[in-house]
Amino acid sequence: MQGLNRRTRRWITLVVMAVATMAAGLGILVPSVAYAAEGCKVEYKVANQWPGGFTGNVAITNLGQAVNSWNLVWTFPNGQRVTQAWGATTTNSGDTYTAKNVDYNAAIATNGSVSFGFNGSWSGTNGLPTQFKLNGVLCDGSTGTPTSNPPTTTPPPTGGASAMETVAAMQPGWNLGNSLDAVGADETAWGNPRITQSLIQNVAAQGYKSIRIPVTWDNHQSKTAPYAVETAYLDRVEEVVNWALDADLYVLINIHHDSWIWAADMNTNRTVVEDRYEAIWNALATRFRDAPQELLFESINEPQFNNVDDATAYALLDDLNTSFHEIVRGTGGNNATRVLVLPTLHTNAEQGRLDALSDTIAALNDDNIAATIHYYGFWPFSVNVAGYTKFNAEVQADLEGYFDRAYNEFVANGIPVIVGEWGLLGFDAHTGTVEQGEKLKFFEYMGYYARQKGLTLQLWDNGQHFDRTGFTWKDPELFNMMKASWTTRSGTASTDQVYVAKSGTVSDVSLTLNPNGTTFQALRLGTQNLVQGTDYTISGTTLTIKASRLTSLLGDRNYGVKANLSAVFSQGAPWRISVISYDQPTMSAASGTTGSFAIPTQFKGDQLATMEAKYADGTPAGPQNWTPYKEFARAFSPDYTAGTISLPQAFWTDVNDGQKVTLTFHFWSGKTVTYYVTESGGNVTGSLT
Template sequence: MAGGAAALLAAGVMVAVSAQAAAGCRVTYSVASQWPGGFTGNVAVTNLGDPINGWSLVWTFPNGQAVTQAWNAAVTSSGSQVTARNVSYNAAIATNATVSFGFNGSWTGSNTAPTSFALNGTVCTGSVGGTASPTVSPSASVSPSVSPTVSPTTSPQPGNAMAAVAAMQPGWNLGNSLDAVGADETAWGNPRVTAALLDNVRAQGFNSIRIPVTWSNHHGSAPNYTIDAAWLNRVKEVVDWAIADGFYVMINIHHDSWQWINTMPSDRTNVLARYNALWTQIAAAFRGHSSRLVFESVNEPQFTGASDEAQSISLLNELNTSFRSIVRASGGGNASRLLVIPTLHTSADAARVDPALNWFTATGDANLIATVHYYGYWPFSVNVAGGTRFDATVQSDLTGAFDRVYNAFVARRIPVIIGEYGLLGFDRHTGTIEQGEKLKFFEYFGYYARNRQITTMLWDNGQHLGRTSFAWADAELIGQIKSSWTTRSGTASSDQVYVSRTAAITSKSLTLNLNGLSFQGLRQGTTDLANGADYTVSGSTLTLTAAAVTRLVGSRAYGVNTNIQARFSAGVPWRISIITYDTPILAGATGTTGAFAVPAQFRGDQLATMEARYADGSNAGPHNWTSFKEFDVTFAPNYTANTITLKPEFFAEVNEGQRVTLTFHFWSGAQLTYYVTKSGGNVTGTLT
């Protein structure tokens, strides 16, 4: 035993010593992301003393920083002193256990990290009665960490699935790793999953993690379909890391849904036997695991060649019924384990929600969770058919989906998890949708999910949080997402103000979306703009004066001259880019259907969308039910190369020899006409 203790100490693990009312703690403070005037902070508190139930952490900001929102803790401030108290589900901290919370904050001048923390009145020195310094990682480039040996502090109560699913909010997907189709988890380009990655995700404020798993390449043949021992052990390893971090964890059968489960209409016997064999083995492997582990029957169920919707629903019901029976019969923790049941296609459409509700009602199992996915109103989500803005139609699609699952399930005490969310255009890159419009979508998404008591899990296949850098690719996006977990943020009709380089400078106006908040002012860097001299507000109209615009554009170089922030009584600030532009200039060109680019001098402007029509006014190219083509699939701007590429996918559906009129729409409001004609594999582009 002495040797074991020495080994633990050598590994840096704190060993609790029996003592009466022993007290001690360690705090890891980090800045996950930072932007002018704002930042996201993460705090991990490890209790090194006797178990406590109810905690309060106090620190003082050295530079007058302030917390504006928080998650997983109730935070109050008095001057520069901050007090973070537990919330209902994380009051207990066992010896050597860790709780984490996060916050958005504001800063001016500098953002130096606090160096002293006190937990329930005890200064956190990193030991019990010791003098070690607290661990502080103020740099956004330093990854927060949580000890992988943390034990869960709470467990879902049997029969109270609503409370457990509420505690799972917010959630994150470990996408394109264990679900990758290929030899192993690196087949789709992501590195091997590490404990450090999961530690970091937990420190970001996520309470649950969905770990999609594809089994098709990792099991033997009929009739046993034996899962490869190495693969099952790897899945268990990652699950165990996540549970040790205090996550709720969801695992499933993932891309198998479209690889072989979808053939069930024509191969029912074999598909059902294979499905049952896999879940029998998975259930047995995890029957002794924490109740924080939940099972999802299948990802995005779909059936190729089904005679109609009714047959697809019947087949899904059969799979879900078999899944539930196998798991429950396996005993151990599986007898009451939370099980996640998808609708057909994991869709929130009424035609899929209502049959799922009938299945839940007939089953009568109190430990079930309904799940759907949400990737937004399709034209907006991929930027096609003119869907460039987060408008009333996009918002209505979102509220309709959330209202349907709330009325069907949540109102009946059946919890709902949106197991994946994002925008479909993210499959290419996050710039498919204009930044401000994208941020408005996620602000409203988080708010309305909270309003409808729905737990959400961000789909991340590696394009959001770096798997080894632990840095967010888009600090504004994650800042907006985190803020939406607890409050609303103000936005505006645009995040861009375009100022012509050659015209006389005039005042510029935007419409504020207050979202129930109050407008607090404008700031450039650390300098507040003056109400009256620099801007005025009338109702919801914010107007920058001509004098302020003149100062903000400076020498009037093309592009973003500066950024200012609209600040509100809560939430994250709204960035407004002041942009100098002139109408873009296009030029004629020749090329091929496989490689054609329109020469473009963008002159500070940015492309929003493109229309394509034949001379008779009919629509040209793919999706010919609309004149507006799909951004980044049929066309794409390249601001570095000064070109607009027309892709082979566009010309594949353009009529031979017919001239196509293209209309390029820019965010400044400018519209330019261009003509292309396809002849065999050649393309000619002209201005007239």
């Protein structure tokens, strides 16, 4: 089946109760059924299959006494792996998997049934499990004397994939950001090149299953009734959509920045907003009426409304979502059952936002609805402010709480969730705003936890990640970590940096490994395995790199990264450990203006983590004066090549004229530098005293 396009292989249904055999020469699994004296049966279906991946659905029928909780155990025959599950949580030991109930489907009455689904990976052969056990009881479909039936097959269902199956098959996804959604004359207005078919094909080649194509319509729609959408622009959107469908990608299109350009005025300009909104969706629904079901519509991106309270905003969004639903469904064709994606207010997962969208979805009474939220991490960590330089327990708890709420509100009740945008807000200023290792931990854990909650992720990429002409990743290490998280976990460590002072005696250095369910296997330099006991030691989760090996790695001990080691685990991406030669950073006096002030800095191999700014009385100075720790790349910015740390106008705007400010620069080695600045009438002086 590997050569088939997804649209022609929507359903490959396979049912197993005991023993499955392969139909010779056809590549079709023909299961046979055997019965024994047990109290349950399992129906296992491969609902969708593509090269390297598949969607499985499992239905459990309890033929014995009622149960209040359950676990189902089976073994994959060909090394398949579950990459994402919904309706159950899964764990594995090698090829043997255990699926445990979630809250809403824990109880199974006598003769009652429950079901769950998953996405999986496979290679070579995708054979069927031959045996299932429910709470330790072998499920072979009978409670009486063993009998046997002749081989049987189950025909594919007549309908298409459910909303839950569709959204699950979209994992992982990628955003074509800052192109068709750019505000300006055309899709190149925000600096990205014109979209090409090669770009779309190369995105698919990275392993992505879906693409979100944000579209801003404002400059391509008449500003007067009947608010017609430019035919040429519709043609261009359709061209890009077709390229994506031809690349075997699921596609999501929407109304994007119009949400804040004009739709935000809905409370005071309701008729115009509604008419413009409806004109766009009438045009889109008509144009794509017969497009395949792999095309999804999202009503509006990050809906927001000016100068209203939440209750009013919920009502306004309900009006837009309901109108969207009515327009699309009313055009018939494939739009009658197309999966429609509805956002929460601001597309976030605060409980009130989730509850309001739940009310809308309940009122629509439509099984082909998905919800969407966005997540850019715990805000102080995401932008590196208030001292949140590390992926700590608080940052992790914020992520878990966010996804738990979305899961409990929607997924647990059969409504799929697309995290339509995700990443770190700091990327908008500089991709180095969050230190590389801490960034990797965030991306690793987010991919893992989204899989646990059955959420589909679509990475926000406005051009900062995947090069749109060279078709390479600007940060391959980050992509490798993300890609690993699609199917498994990766081991990490307490740090990815080992700082060794340039002068002085070299000592052993220890760091803590975070195996994340994996097993540490080796410490490598390039392709060479270092020698345990000689070059390094392992004690529990403590990895110690020996002084003798560090000395050889440091070589001439000039400043900077001298070697990159890799901690290799039993699965997932390796963890890089950079060995760095450094000394105490130093700074020099300087003068300038609030529009152009930079501190001459000799970094000496070190890197800046954060900066504190305080007045003489200890109160915070500068912007965001609720914290002394300023925002990286906004209030201060290092330039390692130029040897400067700049303090832009954004910092000085909130500094008291004539008052000395004490700056404390914190470096990743643990070193600090104290520096003093004073601004008077737009002129700035800086010194070490």
